[in-house]
Amino acid sequence: MAFHSPTIHADLDSLRSEITGSLALPGEPGYELSTPWNVAVPVRPLAVVEVHDARDVASTVRYAARAGVRVAVGRTGHGAVPIEDDVLFVHTGRLNSCVVDAEARTARLGAGVIWQDVVDAAAPHGLAPLCGSSTAVGVVGFLTGAGIGPLVRTFGLSSDHVRAFELVTGEGDILRVSADQHAELFWGLRGGKSTLGIVTSVEIDLMQLSHFYGGALYFDGSDAAAVAHAWLDLCADLPEHTSTSMALLQLPSLPQVPPPLAGRFTVAIRFASVAGPNEAEALLTPIRGVATPVVDAVGMLPYSAIGAVHADPVDPMPSHEFSCLTGELTHGAIDELLTVAGPESGSPQTVVEVRLLGGALAREPRHRSAFCHRDAAFTLFTAGVPLPVQRAIEAGVAPVVSHAGRVEQAMSPWSTGRSLPNFASSADPKRIARMYDEDTAHWLSALAEEHDPAGVLRVGPVVRDVGGASSDRGVIM
Structure with a gap:
């Protein structure tokens, strides 16, 4: 209408x-x-x-x-x-209640709360929420997409630590949803994005954690091959107390970008560990041994600085994103990635990241959820700024978009063909289908039909009517 x-x-x-x-x-x-x-x-x-x-x-x-x-x-x-x-x-910006119960190690959060609000509220009690790599995103969108944060290998998915939701269904009912109340919705909300309704508040567990050893090492692009291969060796048998990713970066020359990184090709090794500082530091020794960082920003940090690990941008910008999951990567895979996105490739991407999964993420939690693909070894993510912006928007294509396709093709021998709900959000039915296995998609669709029979919420990254005709309206039809 x-x-x-x-x-x-x-x-x-x-x-x-x-x-x-x-x-x-x-x-x-x-x-x-x-x-x-x-x-x-x-x-x-x-x-x-x-x-x-x-x-x-x-x-x-x-x-x-x-x-x-x-x-x-x-x-x-x-x-x-x-x-x-x-x-x-x-x-949901006005739904900004943030109440920490230090004794119970929980927090009740309105849907308008962003993660930095929770981090700051929990820190005085020596507690920490399992936020994402950016603390500037909303808690609900992150958790309904399952939530993969900087310490995911240690604690698992952030959504595995949700206690309850307040939910408005497509019929306008207000429900409390937990493992004991509307258990089928509790299953689906943790990974199903907005398929099953609009979450207005959430209750989560907090971790007893005040500090961690981490940050990022940044190397010049000329050291990309040596650093990337050393990082893949680090990933082999990495203890669960540590999570890591590698990013190929081309950061713009802007005031908020540190001068050693601005306007040049660099390689970042992101690192976060709850091990003791000596044990954690020793893990990085081989990488520090192959090249000298242009910026070494790794050390003991308060959890309130967790956003420094990935240093995601804060200011709004145009971006095109692509993501996929992979199985185990070989050194040949690293060579292929460097060929298509390394310092000599002419890549237009601002960031190309490979993040190690596994650890606690790979294990099923006490309460199962709609999150799929726990067996994936890595997630690959690209993000680039399509320029000129207006022409890119109007045409729907840009060099950064076509190049993301080249990255996808180059990594296809290692790709599982699947992706995560929270990386490269899409309304494309084919992209949405990659986020779930067949059984999960059918159950989510059935629950959506039950609680939203009029299709009021048929918009965005939702799963509906699996197996029927396709649609271009941001749903699986």
Whole structure:
């Protein structure tokens, strides 16, 4: 239903009267909240509903069912997908409650909370949330995508440490969801993204952890081959107390980029360990032995500095992302990656990262979830800025996009053909299908039909009607 419909305009006035939050049409204050972190993604909803509580979400969902429109949800826009003008955008920024129970080692978090808020609230108690590589992303989007953080090999998925959700279903019901209440939804919410509803709050466990040994070593691009092969050797039989990744970087010459890294090709070895400093430092000795870092930013750090491991960008920017999972990598795989994305390749990517998985991630938790592919050995991720931005958006192609395809092809002998929900978010049904095995996709689809029979939430990275005809509307049909 088109945005310019007078009937919809009138109905939106009735929705305004039903909620305690605010509603903004295009051009009105508050509509800008729909602008995603990845500004290359076209997000132009019918209206933006800045909700005040779960009841506002429920009212919005029920209105959408009556009006024949759909509902999407977001906080920071890091996992943004295209949104059209028949979609109401629920912004959760006002749901910002963050309550830490130090004795129970838990936290209850509103859907508008970002990870740095939780890190800062837990730190005075010597506690730590299992956040992602960026502490500037929202807690809910990260956890419903399962959550792979800098210490994933030690503690497993972040979603494995969720205790409960508050959920608004596609029918507008407000439910408490846990292992003991609506267990089937508890299974699906941990990995199923927004398929099963809109999460308005979450309860998580906190780790007894105040410091870790980690950070990143940065090497000049001329040392890429030596460093990359030494890193792959490090990955072999790496103890679970340590997680690591390698990134090929081409960071721009901007004030926020350290001068030794700006405008040049570098290789970063990301590292995070809960082992003692001597034991952890010894693991990096072989890598330090093959080349001299241009920046050595590894040492004992407070957990509040966990974001320094990956040093992800904070400011919004246009980006194209690609991701896939792989089996065990060989030195031949590293050679192929360097050929297509190394310092002599002409790669336009800003970052090409290979992250080691395994460890605690590979084991099934006490409560099973919709997360699949625990047997993957590595995840490969690329991100690049399509320039010029406007032409890239209008044409839908850019050198960075076609090059990501070359990376995918080069690594295909090692790829599993699968990917993770939280890396390179997509509304492409084929991409979404790569995130789940067949049984998981069917169960998620069945649960979605049960709790959202009108299809109000059929938008974005959701699983619906597996096995039927395909659709271009951001769902598996």
